[in-house]
Amino acid sequence: MKKVLIIINGPAYGADETFNAMRLALALSKRDDAKVTVFLMGDAVTCAVKGQKTPDGYYNIDRMLKSFARHGGAIACCGTCLDARGLTKDHLIDEAPRSNMEELAAWTVEADDVLSF
Secondary structure, rough: EEEEEEEOOOOOOHHHHHHHHHHHHHHEEEEEEEEEEEEEEOHHHHHHHHOOOOHHHHHHEEEEEHHHHHHEEEEEEEHHHHHHHOOOHHHHOOOOOOOOOOHHHHHHHHOEEEEEO
16 A cells, blocks of 8 residues: 655645645545545644635535545644644644644655655
């Protein structure tokens, strides 16, 4: 089984890269031959904020993350990045816990492929 790490840096909305990274993560998570992890850094930690409200017909990143987790994907949020934005675990969906550089380093070493958006 191939291990894929996707590192996302962009904001939840307004950046096609973030949306496309999540689309890829979802597609990979549905495959039997891949184990996928997503690490949210910088403005991407806003992707994991719970209770997002978007206009009808517009994508919703926190729902995409929840679907990714339901399909076996693992998610983590950079703790330093959360602190810089005044976000705590109470702001986040349960599927996206606070993490750190040590976990990202471990995921990077374990991964067969690392993609950064």
